[in-house]
Amino acid sequence: MKLQLSGLIELDLSDISQFIAQSSVKYAQITVEKLRAEVKEIGRHPEHYQLRPDIGPGTRSSTIGSYVILFRITDDIVRIERILHGGRNLSSLLQ
Numbered sequence: 001m002k003l004q005l006s007g008l009i010e011l012d013l014s015d016i017s018q019f020i021a022q023s024s025v026k027y028a029q030i031t032v033e034k035l036r037a038e039v040k041e042i043g044r045h046p047e048h049y050q051l052r053p054d055i056g057p058g059t060r061s062s063t064i065g066s067y068v069i070l071f072r073i074t075d076d077i078v079r080i081e082r083i084l085h086g087g088r089n090l091s092s093l094l095q
Contacts, residue, residue, distance in 0.1 A: 003043035
């Protein structure tokens with residue numbers, strides 16, 4: 001399957017990094033690296049992840065620490081939609 005990133009992913013990662021960097025630049029870098037690695041893993045095995053109909057039709061998720069990677073599988077494309085803090089209203093932010 002082909003991995004595709006929405007136009008919001010880099011902004012999401014930048015926001016996450018900036019927020020964490022207020023406390024620790026090193027931890028911000030580590031967290032973003034972990035999130036990027038998980039995105040690659042999702043691209044390899046997207047069906048292994050939990051369906052989240054509570055967030056949106058066809059939506060799946062992966063959790064890394066406090067952050068949730070939301071994605072959908074359509075035909076032969078795995079589209080990463082958002083990477084967000086799990087405490088946010090995920091369904092409204094995915095729309």
